[in-house]
Amino acid sequence: MDLLDLLKRPEGKTLEFKRDLSSADGVLRTIVAFANTSGGTVLVGVEDRTRHVRGIAEPLDLEERLANLISDHIVPRLVPELEIIPWRRSHVLAVQVYASPVRPHYLRREGVERGAYVRVGSTNRRADRELLEELRRFARGEAYDEQPMPGLDSEALDFRVASESFAPVRRLRRADLQTLRLVTTHQGRTVPTIGGMLLFGVSREQHFPDAWIQVGRFQGVDKSRILDRAEVHGHLVGAVEEAIAFAEKHAWHGADIGRVRRRERWSVPPVAIREAVINAVVHADYAQRGAPIRLAIFDDRLEVENPGLLPFGLTLEDLPRGISRLRNRVIGRTFHALGLIEQWGSGIQRMMAACRDAGLAPPTLEEIGNRFRVTLWLEQVGAPTLDKTEGTILAILSDGTGRVTSEVAKVIGLTPRATRTRMVRLVERGLVREVGTSPQDPKR
Template sequence: MNLHDMLRRPEGKTLEFKRDLSSPQGFLRAVVAFANTAGGTVLIGVEDRTGHVGGVDQPLDLEGRAANLISDAIQPPLLPDLEILPFRNKHVLAVRVHPGSVRPHFIAKAGLEAGTYVRVGSTNRRADPQLITELRRFATGESYDEHALPAVDSEALDFRAASESFAAVRELRRRDLENLRLLAPYQGRLVPTIGGMLLFGRDRLDHFPDAWIQAGRFGGTSKAVILDQTRLEMPPLQAVEEAVSFVKKHLLHGATIGPVRRTDHWNLPPEAVREAVINAVVHADYSQRGAPIRIAIFDDRVEVENPGLLPFGLTLEALPLGVSKVRNRVLGRVFHELGLVEQWGSGVPRMIRACRDAGLPAPVWEEIGFFVRVTLRTEKVGPALVDGRDSSILRVLERGDGHRTREIAQEVGLSTRSTRTRLARLVERGLVREVGTSPNDPKRTYVRSLEDFRGFTKKR
């Protein structure tokens, strides 16, 4: 462990400071929370408010005491790594906790319901019964939306609505409902799954009354003045489109009149808004009650918020790297088949690139309470790096493993010569890479470069 690197960081989802072990309960709560969430390190001998290193007395004795506390007080058992780290003429005890494989872990004396904690930001929060159930599901590899609804008949799914949604992709047959896990076998009959009911249930809101999107436009930068609002209670596939349309309606925009067509410009890239809404719908925790997905539009930003912590094992710092864990496999599978989700983990990097290319700050993700919020800022921090045509080329290159010039030209509606000129400029700026045996290789292809993305791989 590199103590100097850890001391440069503030307390957060995977790091906590403790001055000493005079309050063992606080230490145990942190260990349990790290084990249940994404792992983490407790540094004993560091002031939690200032980060100043006071060190510990008799570090070997303290190491033994910490190990015994964890062994005696936490169930199921944990095996953290303990290491004494020197700092100038002092010592710090580092307790590194790995994500548990048999969640939920809890403080045995308090019991499962009162002693289970999760990490939210830099705090340890007691898990409610729904969260404890989710910890159990995660430990067994289950997905909430794959669970069967035994009290509901298979006809509760609207097969016609499902078929219409898939019409542009393929013909949907009734047996496909089971392959997609929209239906599941239960005691010799097929019944809807939670995911199937959420997506295509005839009476979906009767079963999941909070599975809708609340969207609002506020005056200024707070929620004091409501200018417009809407409730989007239609199924998720349609709700995504309506939500994006609502946001675009309220975003400031202008237009460039070209020789052939008019091009509209919004102060947020529509693709970034779309990805934010899709991520919220696919990753929401639908087991929570009283918590719809919320979209708030302000003068300087758009916030998209969904119920549920990040999936266990995932951190905010990992999101920009394309690391992804799917909370709802049924929703994710259907959205993927319909082309709304392209490649797992690619949505967040695409959002960051879209904002960067428009001269905007990178999106910011936060865990607030038991919600995840992404904030898209509309105030520019620099000039736009690409125009509308270049942006279209870059979107084409997001798909697949490489495209030739002629293919790109056909998709974006430009001549091959004009496309080649733009590609050369994008290559020069490091936004696109050529793949071939030489610059003159007639079979060379183009791919989106990851070099321009490095600056956003760490939380700022």
């Protein structure tokens, strides 16, 4: 274990510093939280605010004491790695805790209902009833949205709405409902799953009253003055498109060209907005009650947040590397079949690449309270990344009059099809606005 490297890092989801063992309960709560969440390291003998190494006296005795505390007070049994690390003229005790396959762990004397903790940022949070159930499902390898709803039958799903959602992709058959796990067999009956009801349920909000999207455009950088708002209560597939349309409506700004010409462009790449909204819908914790998915647009940023922390075993640092765990398998499977998700784990990477290519700051990813938030920043921090052909296309369009694809193709020397591919990429990056709406549109 590289102590010097750990000391350079602040406390967070997988790291905590402890001055000593004078408060053993605090150390035990952290160990429980690490085991229940994503693992982590506790360093005993380090000041938590300054990261100053105080060291520990009698390291062997302290190691034995902590091992006994863990054995006596944490259930189910947990065996982290304890290591005494030399530091100058003293020592530090490192406790390496791995994410556990037998969650939830808890403090014996507090019981499972009050003694189970999870890690949120650099703090330990007592797991409420919903989190305890999620910990148990995770240990069993189950997804919340794959669970049956035995009080209903298959007619609780609106097959017409499901068919219309799939119409642009393929014809939906009744048998596909089983394949996608929109319905399942429970005690000899075909019943909808939670995911099926969330996606296409006839009385969806009766069972899941917070499964909708709240969207708003605010003046300035806080929520003191609202300019526009809407509540999107449609089925999730359509709700995604409505929320994205709202964001796109408010995501334009003008750039003056000369004295009278004006060229419009996105203030944030459409592909980044799309990935943020889809990510929120697919990964939301629909077992939580009290708040919907939210999309908020300010003068300097766009925020998309959903109920639910990151799935257990994931950290914020994992996301840019394409590491992902699907919380809602039915919703994810259906979105993949609809072409809304291209490849598992690639959404955050596409979002970050789109912002980088548009010259924007990287998105901020946060766990706040019991919610996950993506913030897309609108301020330019650099020039967009363009190759020679893309630069030529933007120069052609810079007078603001607009060009059809065939006209651009003649100038850049590519086929209309190849030019169209280039133009679509520029639209996704927010550098070009598409006016035409179909292949037959003369403005396209």
